[in-house]
Amino acid sequence: MASVPIIPPTIPSTGPPAEPSDAPPPACPVVIGALHLDLVARLDGTHHPAASNPVRFTASAGGVGANVARAIAAAGLPCRLIAPCGGEAASDPMLALPGVAIERVAVGGCEPGRYVAVLDPCGELVAGYGDMRACELAGPGALLDALRWRAATLCVVDANLSARAIAAVVAEAPAPIAAVAVSPVKARRLAPVATGIALSRERRLDELVRMPEATLAEVLPLVVPDEPLPAATVIDQVEIQAKYAGYLDRQRADIERARKHDDAPLPEALDYDAVRGLSNEVRQKFQENRPETVGQAARIAGVTPAAVSLLLVHLKKLDLRESA
Numbered sequence: 001m002a003s004v005p006i007i008p009p010t011i012p013s014t015g016p017p018a019e020p021s022d023a024p025p026p027a028c029p030v031v032i033g034a035l036h037l038d039l040v041a042r043l044d045g046t047h048h049p050a051a052s053n054p055v056r057f058t059a060s061a062g063g064v065g066a067n068v069a070r071a072i073a074a075a076g077l078p079c080r081l082i083a084p085c086g087g088e089a090a091s092d093p094m095l096a097l098p099g100v101a102i103e104r105v106a107v108g109g110c111e112p113g114r115y116v117a118v119l120d121p122c123g124e125l126v127a128g129y130g131d132m133r134a135c136e137l138a139g140p141g142a143l144l145d146a147l148r149w150r151a152a153t154l155c156v157v158d159a160n161l162s163a164r165a166i167a168a169v170v171a172e173a174p175a176p177i178a179a180v181a182v183s184p185v186k187a188r189r190l191a192p193v194a195t196g197i198a199l200s201r202e203r204r205l206d207e208l209v210r211m212p213e214a215t216l217a218e219v220l221p222l223v224v225p226d227e228p229l230p231a232a233t234v235i236d237q238v239e240i241q242a243k244y245a246g247y248l249d250r251q252r253a254d255i256e257r258a259r260k261h262d263d264a265p266l267p268e269a270l271d272y273d274a275v276r277g278l279s280n281e282v283r284q285k286f287q288e289n290r291p292e293t294v295g296q297a298a299r300i301a302g303v304t305p306a307a308v309s310l311l312l313v314h315l316k317k318l319d320l321r322e323s324a
Contacts, residue, residue, distance in 0.1 A: 027151035028078040032143060032169060033065020033158020033180070034135045035083035035095055035102065036113025043119065045277025046306060047126050055118070061095045062115055064180050065158040073099030082146045084138035084161075086110035105142045107134045121277060124246060135160040140168030147173065154178060159186035167193050215239065254305035261312055262295035275314040282307045 041055035061070075065081055072079040081097065085104040092112065096102070110133040118126040135158065143165055147155070152175040157166055159181035170177050170193040181187035216239045220229060229235065272278065272286045282303055291297040294315075298308045 026078065027153050028080060029072050029154040029156065030080045030082065030147065030152040030175070031065050031069045031072070031156040031158070032082045032147065032161065033068065033156070034063030034113060034132060034160045035061065035066040035081060035085065035097075035104075036063045036115060036131075036134075037092065037094060038062030039114065039116045041116065041118045042123070043121055043126065043277075045121065045310065046279050046304075047118070047120060048279070059094060061097055063113065063158075064160055064182055065156075066095075066097060066100075068156050068158070068180055069100045070097050073097065080152075082143060084134040084143070085112060086134040086137075087112040103146050105138060105146055107138050107142075110134050110137055122250060124250075132160050136162050138162070138165055140165045144168060144172055156180060159189050161189070163189040163192065166190065216242075251305055254309045257309060257312065262293065262298070264294040264312075264315070266291055266293060266297065266311075266315075267318075268292075275310055277310045278307055286311075 038060050040058045040060075042058075044054045044056070047053055063083070065083055069079050069081040078101075079099065080101045080103065082103050082105060084107045086107045087110070111131065113131055113134050115128065115130045115132075117128045120126050138161060143161075147169065152173070155169065155173040155175050155177050157169055157177060157179045159166065159179060161169075166179075166189055179190050181190055216235045217229060220227070230238075268290075272283050275283070275286075278286075285300050285302055286297060289296075289300055291300065294308065294311065297303060297311060298305070
């Protein structure tokens with residue numbers, strides 16, 4: 001096999017330039033998968049569809065492959081990440097991972113990957129939007145060219161890659177294979193080569209069903225392939241309970257918290273415009289009714305437990321300011 005020149009890892013250098021060397025890098029885990037910019041928008045209050053919503057943005061390097069590589073490096077192990085990238089992603093300094101040597105495989109016809117998540121004030125996902133085309137369009141040949149000369153102790157494959165690329169990597173990888181699939185839809189790409197890989201994490205059935213893009217009818221055959229599907233009405237009921245379990249738990253907690261503060265007095269001159277997160281409709285109801293206690297506020301038609309929770313948070317802040 002002809003020798004291949006070493007491509008310097010694309011991580012910031014903290015010392016003097018290294019002397020040129022033709023020696024291969026030491027053996028270490030190699031991750032093949034997504035590296036893109038994660039944009040997380042946390043809502044200040046209730047989400048209003050088809051309207052502008054105030055949020056607080058954070059940005060960081062993300063992607064399944066990047067997260068696996070970051071975890072390996074955090075454990076004190078050397079690690080390499082082979083990441084399909086579109087556009088000018090290679091020049092984005094936010095996509096550097098401390099302790100990880102990154103080799104970017106250029107993919108034409110697509111922009112740099114992005115994942116945008118919208119979270120409610122409690123941190124629960126409202127909606128997620130991902131552009132993973134660089135991973136899905138990456139050709140097996142380019143990935144194998146980057147992998148073949150690597151001395152790997154383990155190859156971790158991100159199921160955001162195409163089924164064709166995954167099969168090629170599994171067939172020619174120079175080390176044991178592990179795989180990471182973050183959804184049942186992506187897990188199906190692993191099915192043709194499942195006997196040659198190890199899943200990095202087991203998930204309970206209810207965890208899989210709670211994923212936004214998953215349905216129980218899709219997940220059950222993966223878990224119990226030889227069993228017939230239950231009736232459609234049973235599947236619908238189980239799926240609704242699983243997907244809305246977190247929301248219902250939060251609602252119950254909000255109701256219980258409001259009940260404990262039922263008799264808590266509200267200041268006569270309380271400025272409801274200063275209560276962050278209230279919808280305009282609820283704010284107007286409070287201003288018109290001027291409730292004297294938290295319990296009275298909770299019993300106003302159209303006031304949700306979440307709105308009462310925001311009111312309690314505001315009262316707590318006022319108490320802290322007065323006691324400071």
